[in-house]
Amino acid sequence: MSAILDSFDDISKGAPEPIYQQIKNTIQQHIASGEWEAGQKLPSENELVAALKVSRMTINRALSELTQEGLIKRVHGLGSFVAERPRHASLIELQDIALEVARDGKQHRSWILRQLTMPADVHIAAQLELPIGSQVFHLSAVHYQDDLPIQLESRYVNPAAMPHFIEQDFNRMTATAYLLEQFKPDEMEHRVSAMMPDVQSCELLAMQAGQPCLQLTRRTWRQQQVVTYVTLTYPGDRYELGARYATNEYQLR
Secondary structure: OHHHHHOOOOOOOOOOOOHHHHHHHHHHHHHHOOOOOOOOEOOOHHHHHHHHOOOHHHHHHHHHHHHHOOOEEEEOOOEEEEOOOOEEEEOOOOOOHHHHHHHOOOOEEEEEEEEEEEEOOHHHHHHHOOOOOOEEEEEEEEEEEOOEEEEEEEEEEOOOOOOOHHHOOOOOOOHHHHHHHHOOOOEEEEEEEEEOOOHHHHHHOOOOOOOOEEEEEEEEEEOOEEEEEEEEEEEOOOEEEEOOOOHHHOOOO
16 A cells, blocks of 8 residues: 555655646546556545645545546545456356356355245245245355455255255355256246345445445246345445346247
8 A cells, every 4th residue: 555655756845736736647647547456445534634734525525526437436434545446247147156256356145144044034035935934044145356346145945956055155155156067947937126225234335324226036936936035235336236148038018
C-alpha cells in the first residue's frame, strides 16, 4: 500500500487545482494507464488523510465522485477498490463460481455458515416437492473473489436424491461443483428478482443499507424428482444476470 501512497507525492496545496481534484486526477491516471488493475484495493480514507495532511471531507469528495463515475467501488467495511466490470452469472447454464473467479485470475474462497440436516418447513417442502417436516440438507455459504464477497448461497437438497451431499467438505469444493459431478439435470427452473437485502445479508455481502441485490432462485430435477432448491443473492453493483443461446434450440411463440 505504501507504493500506492507514493503515487500521491505530487499533490500540492499550492497548485491552482483543488486538492480533491488533484487526488481524483492521480487515481484516474493510474487506472487509465493500467498500473492500477481492476479489483486492486486503494488506500483508506484514514491513510490518505494521514499521508496528504488534508481533511477527511476532501478525501471523501474525491472518492465519492470517482464512485459516481464508476471508476472505483466502495465496499462497506472493506474499503475502496478499482472498479471491475460486473461479473456475469448465467440464467441457463450451471456454472461453478470458483471456476468463474479463477478464470479472471482471482482467488475464490467460501465461508460456510451452515451445513446441517433440518426438517422442511412449508415453503421448503413445497419447493422440494416433499411432505412438510421431511428431513432435508441445508447449506449456507458466502463466496468471495479475493477478499470481496460476491455471492450468498442458500441451498436445500433432497437427501433421497443426493444422500452424501451433507458429508462433503465445501471449503474444498463448491456445492455446484460437487453436484455437477454427480448428475446432469433433466429439467431446471430459474427465477430472477430485484430485492432489498435484510440486515444480515447486507453484513455478509459487505453492502451499505439501501443497496439493492439481484436474487436468482433455481430448482433442478432428475427423473421427475427435485434434487436441489437454491437461492443465490448478488450485490447489484457487482453482478449481472443474463443468458445467450442458439434460437434453434427453443421454440419461439
